[in-house]
Amino acid sequence: MRILEGKGVQKYFGGLAATADVDFHINQGEIVGLIGPNGAGKTTLFNLISGSIAPTSGTIMFKGENILGLKPHQICKRGLARTFQLVKLFGSMTVSQNILLACFFGKSGGVHKSDAQRESSRLLEFVGLSGTDGVIAKELTIANQKRLEVARALATKPELLLLDELMAGLNPTEVAQATELVLEIRKKGTTIFMIEHVMKAIMGVSDRIIALHYGKKISEGTPEEITTDKTVKEIYLGI
Amino acid sequence: MLKVSNIKASYGKVDVLWDVSMIIGEGEIVALVGANASGKTTMLKTISGLIHPGAGTLEFLGKRIDEISPYRIATMGISHIPEGGKPFPDMTVLENLEMGAYINEAWKRKEETLHRVYQFFPILKKRSGQLARTLSGGERQMLAMGRGLMAKPRLFMFDEPSYGLAPIIVKELFESIRLLHDQGMTILIVEQNIRHALEVSSRGYVLENGRIVLEGESRGLLDNDHVRKAYLGL
Amino acid sequence: KDKILIGTAISLSGPYAPGAGMTQIPNYKMWVEEVNAKGGIYVKEYGKRLPVELIIYDDKSDIGTAVKLVEKLVLEDKVDLLLPPWGTAMHFAVGPVANKYGYPLIGPTISSEKLRKVAHKIPYFFGILNMPREQGAALVDLLVEFGIKKVALIYVADAYGIEWTAEVSPALKAKGIKAVIEQSYPLGAKDLSPLLKKIKAANVDALLGMSYPPDTFLITAQSMGLKLNPKLFYLGVGVAFPVYRDKFGAKAVEGVMGAGAWNPKLPYPGAKEYYDRHVKKWNKEPDRWGSAFAYASLQILEQAIEKTGTLDRKKLRDVIATETFPTVIGPVKFEGGFNIQAPGEIGQWQNGEFEVVAGKPKRTAKPIYPKPAWP
Amino acid sequence: MSSTNNPAPKWLFPLVLSFIIIILAAVIPRFLPPYTIISLNDIFMYIVLTVSWAVFSGPTRYISLASAAFFGIGIYVSAVLGNVLPFLAAIALGGLASFLLALLVGLSSLRLRGMYFTIFTFGLSELIRHSVLWWEVNITRTVGRLVVSVDNITVYYAMLTIVLLTLAMAYFIKNSKYGLALLAIGESEEATDHIGVNVNALKILAFAMSAVFMGAAGATMATRWTYIDPSIAFNPLFSFMPVLMAIFGGVHRIYGQIIGATALTLLADMLLTKFPYYYNLLYGIILVAVILFLPQGLAGLRERMSKWRKHVLVK
Amino acid sequence: MGGTLLLDIIIGGLILGGLYALIAVGLGLQYGVARVLNVSHGEFIMLGAFATYSLYTSFGINPLVSLVISGPIVFGLGFLIHRTLFQHLRKSSESMAAFEGTSILASFGLLFIIQNIALLSWGSDIKGYTYLAGTVDFGGAIYAQNRLLAFLFAIIIGLAFYFFLARTRFGKAIRAAAQDVDTAQLMGVNIHRMLGLCFGLGALMAALAGCLISMMFEITPLMGLPYSIIAIIAVVLGGLGNILGSLLGGLILGLVGNIVMYIHPGLSLIAYYMIFLLLILVRPTGILGK
């Protein structure tokens, strides 16, 4: 079943087509990777899906409903959460407050305080941040801030999770842990759409990969198909 | 060239570095690696003067730099490319690059350096009139590199330069670092991409929880069991 | 009892401070010094002269603060008498409060018909300054005297401007004088030249401006620049200030008319002496309107104490309300709470002095008409 | 300026609050000298303004300069309707008018951030002031109104009630999930939106709520001033003072705001009467000195003290 | 008649706007770059006005020449205030947002202090003198010389600053410092000197405006605040951190003020604020803001 489907999604910044006529879809339970050179329009596509910016044209169906033009909070309530490439945490608040908020207002909404607290500790442990509850969020290192973003997004109880470069800045061991985390999330029933430049990770976990270049979809397929795609090799992988 | 002796550093009450010593010789590439939150960024900030060390000394070209302001350290020839690039968001790409050449000697030759930087990162030339705040993640990183180059520094310090870059660019990046080295530049590189970092460098330090736990020839570190297990995921 | 404690909350800072600092505070201080130099005011009930001590608080030009500080003076400092604050709004606020506690208050810087309407509710309050009704009439009389037919009437959008216009406008109509322009402008305007250009184009005989000091200065400067030269040039508060003459020069302001008028040539006992003492003490001239009225209000207070021989405020009020008091502005008598001896008075700068030209019996000089063109 | 490191014990605030209630209600005003009651009324007024202001502007960092408009509307309601309505009804209506006005202001300024919001709110209050003035000058042709005055004790009880309601509102908002969400808006509006918070609705509602008691306080205090006109009622000072008082006391803590309002009101009282000619000088020096040594405001003092105590004990 | 009169009004408005622009550019430097929303800007204007007044009336020094004396003093004062007060606040504040808050409080403190000192030294009376009150006649349209002078100063200084910030090395450094202090230092910028310089220059321009204002209007120690407010509005209208924007903001305020004053004086302040609010709503980051 298609949980997300975009048709003719277009976004212009002035004359620059950040995404040009992209068609894509995500199936329930999948992990789909999104790759492409820097500036290809990947983050822009995420921004369009999550409602951060208004598209120039196109439709985006989420669970059979066109979510285009909805506000981010409405999209979130429908079960779609995301993380940000440049982390956007509530920097002066504590780690646990960051998550509590998402519990209170996310898809499930109206969670009771004690339940939310329990959920928050559970999520922190899940992403490997246990023991940091009382730490001020901006004092975490960038890698840990990203994990916190994941936890926060999960706290809204999403059915589809958009991850924007979760693995950037992690060393190989940590990348392996993060990969593990992504698989765990999927195991719990959340579909994942992720942008990544770390090949080892994305090739390892994705069921399917979409490659963008200059805002256009240039290729789509299984990891094996993508690694052997001539254009992708040339413009992106450099092999 | 740079001598770090028994440095201690902290943010307010939280101590981050304890008794760290490092040496970087003229013309060397040295890698500083370690897990998340081990204090690598803090080390670089201490060297460039953004954080004053609680104890220990820093010497650059034989002069003490642990008590002077960051701008004077920059003027002495240390170029620190901060984590995330930190471009000036409301300036254009070109203006950002020009800011890189702010110190006197660099300013005089900025046209020529700019030309070289554009050769290095052609995309910057394409985006030269765009405000830095609207750049994509990778473009920012390249801008930061370019801006650092503009200063024509004696010592180049990278904080995770490959962060968020497409694989092909990462490859080119490390090639260009090697190129810089060949041209005689001294480089201190902090990387999560440990394999690349140790391959490009001649010596390396491993930082864990604010302490240097290992140091030596890069080649040797790559073969070190601890490093392989903890950082290379092998 | 060894002294008479007098208190006032007045604007030492904030927008009202320039007015208070020009018209009231110097007179308050000077009067206290003079009284004390004599050994104080003789109060029969104590059988001796009691020196005066003045408590001054800063009301910051803020109504809430003013009301509160007046209550502090009354309730905490237990002053014997109160002196008024500066300006229309402040009088409106402080008057009823003083009345509530039974303190007579003789207000020298309020000119408002609205106050006249509520005066019966605040019997402890006395207005000594000229009121719009008489002032307006005097102004219109002048216009009639010169045979003026066509005027421009502009007024600052504030209580003062409204009330004066409300008096002057119908009075003009009654005399068949046409106001071809009748227009308010906001307080604090920095450029009134568009309005003045309109007036110039309308080619009127007289410009009547019911203005406050900042606009008085502005209108004057810009009229000079625009060579707006009506035969009669009248502005409101501020013309009577010596600084008005000094800023533009005595020659330039020759013939300009303004609200209120007092000068040391007036044949009242002590007028000239008061003027000289003020100049000597403060090294600056008193303004030619409110200052003398403020000083007169103090003289009345002093005479009332001496007359009644007591500090009993009820008795003081009754005496003030009924007797006539000789002062530097002439004899003062209150009726219905207002000084009926201060008819409409209009002044005109002539040779560096602000001559009284309307309120005919009080004239100190013949009015110059038409006003000479700006230099 | 984070509210979260080193938080005061949970029970402290309610305790202090009930303490204040008991003391004030118990010490029936007739045992106090009359001027003390007058002083208290003033302090209450500034506490209401400051705490209300901080309900919205504290966590969200949207610095509003519209307090004067909300306060002034209350004043005008009471001045216009004071002689036809009972005192309590005038107060309630003042609060309601303020609430509605704030809804409007909030709705119109949604797109604005930072200083643009601040100056917009300032401009809007000025616009309201000048519009009321224009109305009076050109339509009713009478500027300024005498207000029916009410005795000080009644005003005292009214203000006390308003203060307590304001504090209760501030406390409950701060400790609810909406308070947390407001704090999040101050950190990153985009992220707050993405975790399911209807940012705009929350902003407007909190803003309007914060105006209610300002309006009520205005309606109450007007009766003390006996005379008002647009420049008195909408004096921009009432927009600036809450900001100054909150920063002075400590924006992020309710007790800080209370301390700020109380301290600056008492300080002004003291200086105005003791040093009338040096009032502003001393006031200014104290503002600068406090902010230099306690950038967190007076509330920072407590943290400093405890830090210092620990320091000494360790040694 | 109508057409030329309207043109006349517009030019008059621009001329008044020039004065506002001058004030706004000064504040624009202080707020846009040094991040101090200096509500005491008007007090520096007042100081400039009184310095000019005193030197002129007591020593007969030509008001424009007196700038040579008062200008450097006020500049030094501004620089020093930044160095001591605001630099310290910047260091002790946790974030830029916190610094903006504390610096507003501190500048209110400065406002009170400077105003009180002026009251003590000059008294609260209205003061004034006349200089360059003569007019220039452009084919029937008449403008006061001192206002024209203010306009010229504003345009020249505003544009000079704009080019300084946009084109020169130091100008760019100032902008960089405004955006990210730490990173600017890494480029070798001595930011504290830069910011102090901006603050001082802002004060200098206030003094210059004060000198010109003293020729046109009456002066009192309490005159400052309205000018601060005009300046803040102009800066915000133009777009924070954009000097050309501040210049434009000032001109617009003057222009709008004059046009509505001509059409309906009674409504002028209402229309004035209404237009300001609408402009901000249409351009939520100022006319030239990003």
Ligand SMILES: Nc1ncnc2c1ncn2[C@@H]1O[C@H](COP(=O)(O)OP(=O)(O)OP(=O)(O)O)[C@@H](O)[C@H]1O
């Ligand atoms: N607000 C904006 N205004 C103008 N251009 C923009 C804006 N936002 C993004 N762009 C441009 O759109 C292009 C796509 O940006 P996007 O952030 O989507 O890239 P990306 O694929 O996520 O790259 P990266 O891998 O480097 O993060 C880039 O060239 C970027 O400079």
Ligand SMILES: Nc1ncnc2c1ncn2[C@@H]1O[C@H](COP(=O)(O)OP(=O)(O)OP(=O)(O)O)[C@@H](O)[C@H]1O
């Ligand atoms: N501004 C700050 N205030 C307080 N603590 C901080 C601050 N910045 C960093 N820290 C803490 O200092 C420690 C070291 O951080 P640092 O950024 O130097 O690590 P790092 O090795 O660079 O990590 P990463 O690889 O994630 O960048 C971490 O525990 C971090 O939480």
Ligand SMILES: [Mg+2]
């Ligand atoms: Mg991206």
Ligand SMILES: [Mg+2]
């Ligand atoms: Mg780091």
